Amino acid sequence: MAIKDNISRIRESIAKASIDSGRKPEDITLVAASKTKPATYIKEAIAAGVDAVGENRVQEMMEKNAEGAYEGVPLHFIGHLQSNKVNKVVGICDLIESVSSKSLLSQIGKRAESLGITQDVLIEINIGKEPQKSGILPEETEEILEYASQLTGINVHGFMTIPPFFVENERNCYYFDIMFKLFVDMSAKKYDNVSVRLLSMGMSDTYIDAIRFGSNMVRVGSAIFGER
Numbered sequence: 001m002a003i004k005d006n007i008s009r010i011r012e013s014i015a016k017a018s019i020d021s022g023r024k025p026e027d028i029t030l031v032a033a034s035k036t037k038p039a040t041y042i043k044e045a046i047a048a049g050v051d052a053v054g055e056n057r058v059q060e061m062m063e064k065n066a067e068g069a070y071e072g073v074p075l076h077f078i079g080h081l082q083s084n085k086v087n088k089v090v091g092i093c094d095l096i097e098s099v100s101s102k103s104l105l106s107q108i109g110k111r112a113e114s115l116g117i118t119q120d121v122l123i124e125i126n127i128g129k130e131p132q133k134s135g136i137l138p139e140e141t142e143e144i145l146e147y148a149s150q151l152t153g154i155n156v157h158g159f160m161t162i163p164p165f166f167v168e169n170e171r172n173c174y175y176f177d178i179m180f181k182l183f184v185d186m187s188a189k190k191y192d193n194v195s196v197r198l199l200s201m202g203m204s205d206t207y208i209d210a211i212r213f214g215s216n217m218v219r220v221g222s223a224i225f226g227e228r
């Protein structure tokens with residue numbers, strides 16, 4: 001198993017892409033997407049220096065958390081979050097990346113308030129407007145940020161997106177580009193509880209291009225851990 005080697009190769013690519021796009025390697029957060037992978041693999045990835053770990057399924061996350069799988073790094077929730085699971089992730093995850101509706105945002109805020117904490121979140125944007133994907137439509141972004149400014153218990157730090165995937169790089173880059181433009185537009189606006197500074201975009205097959213187009217957080221699974 002070559003998790004450590006995979007991570008050093010990925011770090012080199014991240015460094016190159018960040019410098020090419022006028023930033024520093026340390027400006028990019030590498031999140032290990034660890035769904036289906038056991039705690040032993042995750043600990044190896046943490047030892048090799050990933051910045052955070054991202055999980056998709058609440059039950060699986062709770063089991064691995066009980067094994068101490070995420071010790072030493074922030075834990076992100078990156079999967080589809082059902083409202084009946086909100087109580088299980090708020091306060092456990094450092095960052096909920098996949099907030100895909102106003103009602104979810106408000107439920108997270110309520111739960112956080114009852115725990116006496118503020119939950120850090122990203123808003124998931126359905127940049128390709130794909131009917132089968134969750135997330136806010138790009139044209140609804142301002143509305144949800146405005147809504148966030150009226151809530152308590154949450155801090156919105158930016159956006160996460162899973163754009164449509166194409167084999168041809170140019171077609172992926174089209175969506176990275178429009179997502180980055182939306183991110184820049186929203187960064188300039190002022191809302192309470194909102195500071196748009198994180199753009200979580202790019203996975204194993206696309207993270208290099210995503211960084212070139214302005215992503216500063218990449219979620220990488222199979223390129224670290226091997227195929228699922």
Ligand SMILES: *Cc1c(COP(=O)(O)O)cnc(C)c1O
Binds near residue numbers: 033079203219220
């Ligand atoms: C699985 C997953 C990833 C990582 O995908 P890879 O192609 O294995 O890198 C990233 N983001 C989300 C939301 C995922 O579910």
